[in-house]
Structure formats: structure tokens, C-alpha cells
Amino acid sequence: MATDTLEHTDVSHDQGSDWSGGNEPFKASYGKLMMWYFLLSDAFTFSGFLIAYGALRFSMPSWPIPDKVFSSIPGGIHGKPLYFVTFMTFVLLFSSFTMVRAVQEGHRENKSGVIKWMLLTVIGGLGFLSCQAWEWTTLIAKEHASVTTNPFGTHTESGVYLDAKGNPSDEVFNPDDSYLIHKISNDAHGAHDAHGDSHADDHGHDAHDDGHGHASYAGPGDYPDAFVDERGYIHRKYKILNSDTREAGIIAHEEFGPKAFGALFFFITGFHGFHVFSGVVFLLIILLNVWTGLYVERKNGYEMVEKIGLYWHFVDLVWIFVFLVFYLL
Amino acid sequence: MGHQSYEDSVKLVTKTILLLGAITLFEVFFALLGKGYISDSVHFPLWVVGGVMIALSLVKAYYIVYEFMHMKYEVPGMVKSVVLPTLLLVWAIIAFFWEGSDWKKRRSLIDDKNTGRYEQQVPQGFLILDNQTKKI
Numbered sequence: 340m341a342t343d344t345l346e347h348t349d350v351s352h353d354q355g356s357d358w359s360g361g362n363e364p365f366k367a368s369y370g371k372l373m374m375w376y377f378l379l380s381d382a383f384t385f386s387g388f389l390i391a392y393g394a395l396r397f398s399m400p401s402w403p404i405p406d407k408v409f410s411s412i413p414g415g416i417h418g419k420p421l422y423f424v425t426f427m428t429f430v431l432l433f434s435s436f437t438m439v440r441a442v443q444e445g446h447r448e449n450k451s452g453v454i455k456w457m458l459l460t461v462i463g464g465l466g467f468l469s470c471q472a473w474e475w476t477t478l479i480a481k482e483h484a485s486v487t488t489n490p491f492g493t494h495t496e497s498g499v500y501l502d503a504k505g506n507p508s509d510e511v512f513n514p515d516d517s518y519l520i521h522k523i524s525n526d527a528h529g530a531h532d533a534h535g536d537s538h539a540d541d542h543g544h545d546a547h548d549d550g551h552g553h554a555s556y557a558g559p560g561d562y563p564d565a566f567v568d569e570r571g572y573i574h575r576k577y578k579i580l581n582s583d584t585r586e587a588g589i590i591a592h593e594e595f596g597p598k599a600f601g602a603l604f605f606f607i608t609g610f611h612g613f614h615v616f617s618g619v620v621f622l623l624i625i626l627l628n629v630w631t632g633l634y635v636e637r638k639n640g641y642e643m644v645e646k647i648g649l650y651w652h653f654v655d656l657v658w659i660f661v662f663l664v665f666y667l668l
Numbered sequence: 669m670g671h672q673s674y675e676d677s678v679k680l681v682t683k684t685i686l687l688l689g690a691i692t693l694f695e696v697f698f699a700l701l702g703k704g705y706i707s708d709s710v711h712f713p714l715w716v717v718g719g720v721m722i723a724l725s726l727v728k729a730y731y732i733v734y735e736f737m738h739m740k741y742e743v744p745g746m747v748k749s750v751v752l753p754t755l756l757l758v759w760a761i762i763a764f765f766w767e768g769s770d771w772k773k774r775r776s777l778i779d780d781k782n783t784g785r786y787e788q789q790v791p792q793g794f795l796i797l798d799n800q801t802k803k804i
Contacts, residue, residue, distance in 0.1 A: 365742065365743050365745055365746035365749070366742075366743050366746075367742065367743075367746055372746070375746070375750050376750070378750075379750050379753060379754070382754060383757075386757050386760065387760075390757075390760055390761055390764045390765075391764070393761070393764065393765055393768065394764040394765060394767055394768035394771075395768060396768070397765050397768030397769045397771075397772065398768040398769065398770075398771035398772045398775070399772065400772065400775075400776070406703060406705070420700065420705060421696050421699065421700060425692065425693075425696045428692055429689065429692065432685065432688055432689060432692065433685070435685070435732065435736055436681065436682075436685040436736075438736075439681045439735075439736050440678070440681065443674065443677055443678060443681070446674075447674055584779070584783070584785070648736075648737075649737055652732055652733075652736045652737045653737070655732060655736075656729055656732045656733065659725050659728050659729055659732070660725060660729070662725075663721055663722065663725040667695060667696075667699050667721045667725075668718050668721060668722075
């Protein structure tokens with residue numbers, strides 16, 4: 340027994356002495372195994388968040404329809420569900436591919452190859468983060484969503500919107516139609532700005548057409564066709580045609596969507612984005628070490644690159660499920 | 669690990685990334701089709717669209733973990749120590765989603781009671797007197 344152990348330590352001496360027992364459990368190095376267990380715990384964290392999203396979504400009578408919420412593309416294009424997030428998914432998937440290539444080059448001790456593929460991975464990570472920054476900006480600055488305010492609503496009854504005089508217009512909606520609660524512009528001009536992007540937030544929300552100006556609302560108050568709250572959100576008024584819970588004929592106004600939506604969206608995608616960000620930072624640190632030749636001396640097939648690779652793929656893996664839960668379902 | 673030659677493993681990951689890309693494209697296409705964005709006349713039930721999305725996402729997860737993260741080439745004990753604990757999530761999902769839909773039922777029950785739309789079910793042979801159910 341004793342000789343056995345001795346022999347083994349001799350053989351694996353250049354592997355480092357992290358596991359001083361001699362034998363490597365699971366034939367994996369300490370660092371790699373612990374990275375796996377860290378990722379397992381992180382998987383539980385993310386699952387907890389996503390399950391919370393699911394439970395809260397199940398508990399609400401209506402939920403914002405993702406295809407309506409996330410349907411903008413840079414360049415002022417709207418009403419294109421899934422296009423932009425699909426692009427983001429591809430950016431992240433591709434960076435996962437370049438990461439595996441870096442690991443493979445590391446296995447054959449090809450320093451310049453590792454540098455090249457790791458650089459591409461960093462670019463992919465930064466590209467993903469930029470896309471996310473754009474998406475958040477659109478939601479916060481243009482559509483006025485926040486952690487506690489969710490202007491994306493879904494009708495649970497059918498009705499007809501009122502026109503500027505308070506009479507029913509020809510704009511009819513059905514249950515499950517979604518709407519976006521706009522906000523009166525509070526820039527220096529006071530009135531709703533007229534240039535290109537002003538109606539950008541329409542993007543396919545059935546309720547609004549370009550002819551519906553908001554200039555008529557000077558400030559918070561009760562108008563014939565809408566109720567403007569203190570923060571400037573315009574809740575359009577409508578006459579109920581058919582409802583499970585209220586009488587037909589009653590005048591009602593659009594309500595905010597489920598409050599939890601904003602918190603869940605910004606928190607979960609933010610937590611994932613933070614993972615991507617820290618991944619990029621670690622990639623850069625390890626890239627620097629590769630470049631200075633630190634891992635050439637270690638002669639362990641660039642194991643550090645393999646470990647950050649595991650982390651990077653995990654971030655990609657989590658995105659697969661964030662993509663599924665927030666955008667596809 | 670290291671069972672294959674360098675060329676073979678490069679070929680394998682190239683194939684894997686192409687497959688992952690293809691699955692993603694199909695998912696998006698199927699979601700758009702099923703929800704009626706491509707053709708107005710085509711609509712799939714929600715559970716079909718959802719089921720296909722979940723299944724395909726799990727396939728993608730398999731390829732990322734088993735090929736990209738090299739899980740396929742680790743010793744069985746290690747694979748089990750990482751994969752088996754995630755099975756706990758199956759129950760977490762069932763339990764919390766069940767709970768979620770129950771919150772919805774409670775909420776609408778309370779709403780009904782507050783607005784007076786709720787009619788108490790009285791078992792046969794009983795009647796309500798002074799807010800208490802009494803046997804006749």
C-alpha cells in the first residue's frame with residue numbers, strides 16, 4: 340500500500356500537489372473538480388430565480404407577452420419578435436465555440452492559437468454585453484419599464500377604446516391583446532416630441548396607431564379618453580364589452596401589468612449579465628497570463644484555460660434557459 | 669479525454685456548434701410559427717409550442733455540457749456527482765409551479781368574495797343561519 344502511493348506521487352509530481360493523497364479522485368484535478376461543484380451550486384441559484392419567475396407567472400391572471408415586450412431591433416425597427424435575442428444567443432453560442440477551440444489549442448501547447456481564440460471569445464462576450472445594454476436601454480428609457488413599474492399589460496376582457504371626446508372609437512380589443520402604457524414626455528418642450536423615435540414604442544402593440552397623439556395631455560389628470568397618473572403614465576380609457584368579472588358598459592382604464600415582471604426580468608438577466616461580465620474579466624486575466632508565458636512553464640496543457648472555459652460554457656448554458664423562459668415561452 | 673486526435677476533436681466541436689445553431693434557428697422558427705407570426709392560419713396549442721421549446725433547450729444543454737464542457741469524457745462517478753443533484757430541481761419545479769397556480773386560485777377567490785360574486789356552497793340538508801352552517 341505504502342509503495343503504491345509513493346509510486347503514484349512520483350508519476351504525477353508535475354501535476355502539482357493539490358491532492359496530497361496521491362490519487363486524484365475522479366481523475367480530475369482539484370481546480371477543475373471544484374469549478375464543476377461551484378457551477379453546480381450556481382446552477383441551483385439560477386434555477387431558484389427561474390423557478391420563482393415561473394411560480395409568479397403561474398400565479399397571475401395575465402402576464403406580459405414576451406413577443407410584444409421584446410420586439411425591437413436597433414435601427415428603429417419594431418414588431419419583430421425574437422429577432423434580436425436570437426442574434427444575442429448566436430453571439431454567445433459562437434463565443435462558446437471559440438472557447439472550446441482555445442482549450443483544444445491549449446492541449447497541444449499552441450500558445451498563439453490559445454491567444455487568438457481567447458481574444459475572439461472576449462470579443463463575443465463584449466458583444467453580448469453590448470446587446471444587453473441596448474435592450475435594457477430600450478426598456479428603461481423608451482418604454483419606461485422599471486424594477487417596480489411594468490407598463491406592459493394584457494387585457495383580460497374585451498372592450499372598445501374611447502376617443503378624445505370620450506365616445507367609443509372603432510378601436511376594439513379582445514382578451515389576451517396586449518398594450519403598452521405610454522408616458523407623457525417630460526422634456527423641455529412639454530409636448531410629445533415629434534421626431535422619428537417618438538412613436539417608436541408602438542412596435543406592434545395593437546392598441547396604438549401613429550395617429551394617436553399624446554400632445555393633448557398637459558399633465559397628470561383625468562381626460563375623456565385617458566387617465567394620466569402623477570408620474571405621467573397614460574392609462575387609456577375603454578368601455579367594457581364583455582368581461583368575466585365586471586359588467587359590460589362600465590368605463591375602465593388600462594392597468595399596469597404584473598409588478599413582479601420588471602423585478603424578475605432586470606434581476607435575472609442582470610445577474611446573468613454580471614456573470615458574463617466577470618467571465619470577460621477572468622478571460623482577460625488568463626489571456627494576459629497566457630501571453631506572458633506563465634502556462635508554458637506549468638506544462639499542464641493550459642489547464643487554467645480549461646477552467647475558465649468551463650465557467651464560460653456554463654454562462655452560455657444558463658443563457659439557453661433564460662432565453663427559453665423569458666423569450667420563447 | 670484526449671481519446672481523439674486534434675483534427676477529430678476540432679471536427680467534432682465544429683459539428684456540435686453547427687448543430688446548436690441549427691436547433692436554435694428551428695426553435696425560433698417553431699415559436700414564431702406556433703404563435704401565428706408567420707402565417708395567420710397556423711396556430712399550435714400552447715403546450716405543444718412550450719413542450720417542443722423545453723425539449724430542444726434540454727438537447728442544447730446536453731451538447732453544451734457533454735461536448736463543450738467535456739462531461740462525456742469524465743469518469744462516471746464524477747458525472748454522477750454533478751448531474752444527479754440537479755434532479756432535485758424536478759421536484760422544485762413541480763412544487764413551486766403547483767404553488768404558483770394555487771396562489772392564483774386563492775387570489776381570485778378572495779377577489780370574488782370581496783366583490784360579492786362568491787356564492788357559498790351549502791351541503792344538502794344544511795342551511796346558513798347567522799353566518800354559521802347548521803344542520804336542518
